Amino acid sequence: MTPRTRTTARASSEARAVARTQTLIKGESGIGTVRRTTLPGGLRVVTESLPSVRSATFGIWVQVGSRDETPALNGATHYLEHLLFKGTGRRSALDISSAIDAVGGEMNAFTAKEYTCYYARVLDTDLPLAIDVVCDMLTGSLIEAADVDAERGVILEEIAMTEDDPGDCVHDLFAQTMFGDSPLGRPVLGTVETINDLDRDRIARFYKKHYDPTRLVVAAAGNIDHATVVRQVRRAFDRAGALSRTDAVPVAPRAGSRSVRAAGRVELLNRRTEQAHVVLGMPGLSRTDERRWALGVLNTALGGGMSSRLFQEVREKRGLAYSVYSYTSGFADCGLFGVYAGCRPGQVHDVLRICRDELDRAAAEGISDDEIARAIGQLSGSTVLGLEDTGSLMNRIGKSELCWGVQMSVDNMLERIAAVTPDDVRAVARDVLGQRPSLSVIGPLKDKQAARLDAAVA
Incomplete structure (x- = not known):
């Protein structure tokens, strides 16, 4: 194959990837239009356009939550959420936070029983920065042993804070009452015992298993252009080599078989x-x-x-x-x-x-x-x-x-x-x-x- 042929084939492959864009909701004059593009590697990018605002929010959703943990790993999903803010091969923890602070944005994450989300809200002109920072966190986290040990104390304090708020804690108790000792019945934060037992290797294996592009959804909303967001996301994931599996397809929405049977408890x-x-x-x-x-x-x-x-x-x-x-x-x-x-x-x-x-x-x-x-x-x-x-x-x-x-x-x-x-x-x-x-x-x-x-x- 000649260089020209290889270039043509690569361009054709990229064109096919871009052609997998769908308009899911058609808004008037572009307002409220929702589009989806599926990239090689099974990564989905969905956007909603709102040209009348001057802000944009960028997030990455991961199909992993506390119900995916074994008893010994209880709290690992939330622990990992913390660690992804601690540094990558390109940025330190301070670099991550200061990059968003410097443009007046806000960045955070949350872990639930069935998913995790990382997001940043910035001015529309700073969206490329938000995309680069959040994508870098998701694809390039180092998960250093020193950070695991340092963050352990933070998470134990978070558990203590929750236990000090009975109005919050009672909902964890109710989940335990209804679901018993099952993944849905265990606390998202984990327990003091499981957090103390988790180490760097187990968390890193959990990260590698679940943070695959097929299990991710990239979402952006605000004064944005869909095609531009897709290009920037693809560039960020390609830099990390995360889209190499060109035959991969997105995982289906979660299914399950757990029934709640806790009458009279x-x-x-x-x-x-x-x-x-x-x-x-x-x-x-x-x-x-x-x-x-x-x-x-x-x-x-x-x-x-x-x-x-x-x-x-x-x-x-x-x-x-x-x-x-x-x-x-x-x-x-x-x-x-x-x-x-x-x-x-x-x-x-x-x-x-x-x-x-x-x-x-x-x-x-x-x-x-x-x-x-x-x-x-x-x-x-x-x-x-x-x-x-x-x-x-x-x-x-x-x-x-x-x-x-x-x-x-x-x-x-x-x-x-x-x-x-x-x-x-x-x-x-x-x-x-x-x-x-x-x-x-x-x-x-x-x-x-x-x-x-x-x-x-x-």
Whole structure:
């Protein structure tokens, strides 16, 4: 093959890669247009254009979370998130942070049970810098033994900080109550024991196994040009040799087979706190269940705002709690529905009785048409208002690509919410709230109070 032929073949291959660009959502005048390009190596790049702003948010989503850890590796995903900020072959930890600070940007990351995300928000003119820095972190991390040892203390402090906040810690306890000793039941941060046992070699192997381009989604939103972002991302990954597997294809959205079966379980963590923190809940729906739209409306009506049933009954009418709300968590194959309240220890049984009565009443009688209409309006408004900045837009398209493999426009989301009928809400109320609940409590409950907790889940 002559040099000219090789050059032509390489250009043709690159053209084919660029040709794999799709417009997923067509916006008016380019506003809200979502595009996807799949590069060699299986790396996906999705963008949403918003020309009216002067900022851009760039993120990389990784299909790895705490549910991918063995018991001995519990906390490794979050540990690794910290270490990727500690330095690469091209930048020290100070270089990474100062590069973004110098342009007034912000950079951070978060780890969840099923994914991890690294992101930077900058002025649109500084997007090339953000792309280079974040891509370098993801592809060129050194994971030095000295950094592993130094960061261990930081993570142990983070665990201690969480344990000092019972309003946060009770949700970890509820996951343990519902899922038991399984990956979904273990804390994202790990435990003091597992963090102390993790070493550089095990974390480095975890990094090599999971941080493959086929498991990554690059997402950018704001005043951006899709083709330019793709070129810059490709250049950054090519520099690290990360796109050499030209036949690789992206992994499919996560599937699973874990069922939640924890009916009637009670977990009490007795601590000397000023309040008792409780979560009463049951299995919910997976994030792919079509009933999730109706469950979202039900959740809003029950505990999603100041006009919700739980807020009115527990706080407004009786003054038993300052904070009371319901929530849903959807995973690939299962989900949770929970009600949280924080109250004085002496009021815990009254609060639990009211919450249980409201859940039972909704399961048996459903939600009124007026409540449903108000919840649909509230959910629609909060959905739009929650997508008013480039960070939220980046989160939406990145998570959608990683978790569902499809993109849904805001208009389509609003249509799905508006299409929920009273019968849909009542049906999902029967299916979800009709199950026997489980309970998690953190607080200074006396023996007689603790003995009465089983009545809340009977």
